Amino acid sequence: MKLTIIGYWGAYPEQGSATSCFLLEKEGFSCLIDCGSGALSRLPSFTQIMELDAVILSHYHHDHIADIGVLQYSWLVQNSIHQTSQILPIYGHAEDQEAFQKLTHQFTKGIAYDPNQKLRVGPFELTFLKTNHPVPCYAMRITDGQHKIVYTADTSYMDGLIPFSKGADLLLTECSFYEDQDGTNAGHLNSKQCAEIAKRAEVNEMILSHHPHFGDRRQLIHQSMKYFDGPVLLAEEGLVWQSY
Numbered sequence: 001m002k003l004t005i006i007g008y009w010g011a012y013p014e015q016g017s018a019t020s021c022f023l024l025e026k027e028g029f030s031c032l033i034d035c036g037s038g039a040l041s042r043l044p045s046f047t048q049i050m051e052l053d054a055v056i057l058s059h060y061h062h063d064h065i066a067d068i069g070v071l072q073y074s075w076l077v078q079n080s081i082h083q084t085s086q087i088l089p090i091y092g093h094a095e096d097q098e099a100f101q102k103l104t105h106q107f108t109k110g111i112a113y114d115p116n117q118k119l120r121v122g123p124f125e126l127t128f129l130k131t132n133h134p135v136p137c138y139a140m141r142i143t144d145g146q147h148k149i150v151y152t153a154d155t156s157y158m159d160g161l162i163p164f165s166k167g168a169d170l171l172l173t174e175c176s177f178y179e180d181q182d183g184t185n186a187g188h189l190n191s192k193q194c195a196e197i198a199k200r201a202e203v204n205e206m207i208l209s210h211h212p213h214f215g216d217r218r219q220l221i222h223q224s225m226k227y228f229d230g231p232v233l234l235a236e237e238g239l240v241w242q243s244y
């Protein structure tokens with residue numbers, strides 16, 4: 001499976017970039033994990049919008065869903081231009097009914113996932129874990145039957161992430177703060193905590209995403225590498241991770 005970083009900022013996008021959005025592909029099937037602000041303008045560099053087969057959302061904070069509305073408009077316009085009626089499934093949890101209902105539009109269909117059940121989407125099987133965050137939010141373990149990616153979504157440190165991430169080929173983790181900062185009250189991780197999860201879960205590789213808008217972000221890498229021996233990458237647009 002192939003993961004491409006589309007957006008990697010927390011909170012809001014800096015000029016010419018996007019907040020959390022990841023393109024996951026395998027054997028012609030492609031889906032978005034989260035769809036943050038700016039995602040729709042960055043995505044055409046990597047795929048056609050109408051080529052998407054599904055969208056899966058971790059939670060309903062703006063930096064993860066801001067472009068769902070314009071994604072719905074793009075499907076409306078493109079279906080009209082091509083005289084088609086393709087429907088895009090958008091998976092989200094149903095714990096916030098008002099937000100969940102908005103996933104359904106003329107050519108998109110909101111589908112509630114049950115976080116206690118496995119979810120099959122195309123060639124992928126997903127398992128969920130509720131995170132520590134101010135609103136209901138789910139980390140995802142995604143497998144194609146051979147390899148395993150764990151996406152922490154937004155969360156403060158929790159021990160449950162370690163068994164959940166155990167042995168993952170890739171840990172795609174939020175990293176909102178530097179190691180000397182405590183993100184617990186905000187519901188976020190710092191660089192040291194990301195590394196500790198990666199180390200204890202014995203993952204192969206880690207990508208740090210959901211970046212802060214302050215400080216020198218390269219320090220996130222240096223700080224993580226003090227505590228985790230494996231490769232650490234800083235998310236950037238177009239960064240590709242591929243399983244072999």
Ligand SMILES: [Zn+2]
Binds near residue numbers: 011061
């Ligand atoms: Zn966020």
Ligand SMILES: [Zn+2]
Binds near residue numbers: 059061133154
């Ligand atoms: Zn959030």
